[in-house]
Amino acid sequence: MAITTTVITGATSGIGEATAFALARKDHALYLLVRNVQKSGELKQRISKETGNKNVHIVYCDLTDLTTVAAAADELRSKLFNVQVLINNAGGMFNHFALTKDGFETTFQLNHLGHFLLTKKLMPLLEKGQARIINVSSDLHRRGKPDFESINDPQKYSAMGAYGNSKLFNIYFTKSIAGRYASKGITSYALHPGVVKTNFNSKLTGGLKLMFSLATPFMITAEKGAETSVYLATAPKLEPKSGSYFVRKKPVKPAGIAQDETSRERLWNLSETMVAKFDV
Template identity: 55%
Template structure:
């Protein structure tokens, strides 16, 4: 039986690590796109030790640096013949407005634009592998209210939670756009809410954001539990008819990401932003 080739961002901790471990147990070849290669090597050895699956690989990739994303994509283009599963798992929330190496607001860059670029760079491999694209979103998308004239938060006061909510909304917009545009070419796409997971998420927050995370901690679930929906979407059979769906607890859920015009506008603006990198 052919090996399933899976690419995942953010696999060195939390639900990303648990996802990589679970899929390695199912004999997937795992390509971990990571910023910290030393930590990734420790995780790689741990996964191999547990699963006896030696097809675990590390690809350097800093999602705050579009050149690094391009380099990672180029490495994959020369390493594999097809990709069957792409899991856009990495993300983050930032207390203050920061900019990526390329001058994009960090929440937007790390949670959306870098993964958008990765998808487009890998598109030939994804089409060849009839891939599933899995985007880890959040219920925080419900507070996302995008201003397409100010995606970089330069014209209005920056809010960590509002910026994060907007980025998670964009994860679902992206999912639905991929399902619509590339479904006829054999690519399916799914978004999910992993649950309120007890990881290092939000550790850099201050003020009320920090207090909120502290208050929520008793209600948080483990990373292993939080990874279940991602694992389900990566392995379940006969779910292509649900492509474009937003999932919670392994079931399709309602979402506020229903603005088709917003979805198309995001796609067009994102394409403009990544255009200089597509030939890199």
């Protein structure tokens, strides 16, 4: 049986970790792109021990440092012939405005731009693998109201606003890939995993932490939260649904603003300009 090679970001915790375990059980060769190498060494051992799958590999990649993202993609290109599944899963929300060392607002770079660069740099492998690109979005994309001029403006920053925009960008990115790369055999899907008990709110403070804490008793497990990612990575015959947004393994209509082709194109062009120095 041919081995499926799968690249996942954010597998050291929560939904990404549960996704990695589930795909390891389905015999995928896993390339885990992580920023915490110590934590990932322990994770690799656990996956191998609990699933029997020894085909688990760690690649350093901090999505808030684009040089490491480009280096991770180069490392994969030097090691692999193709990739069949890319799961852009890592993400976060931040109380306070901060710029990354690349000069972009952190939520924007972690949740969107880092994955944009990674995906573009991996395109030769993804094309050879006729890959599925899966972007973990959120129902909070419905809070998105993108103002492309103010992404880097601390005066206009709110944690929820930046997060909602970034998750809307995940859907724009999904639809753009589906449109631009269909002729290359590449498909793309976005998803909402549910409201999931993970480390997501561990670094939040104040009202935001309280809001997420109050929701904790109603949250689903990481394993349940990973189900749609695993479904999209493994289900046969999904191609006609390329570009769709999935919730509980079913395509669902996203917010009206997610269909805005002008904003979608603007995001693509802006992102290309922002990563242009990495030669994508």
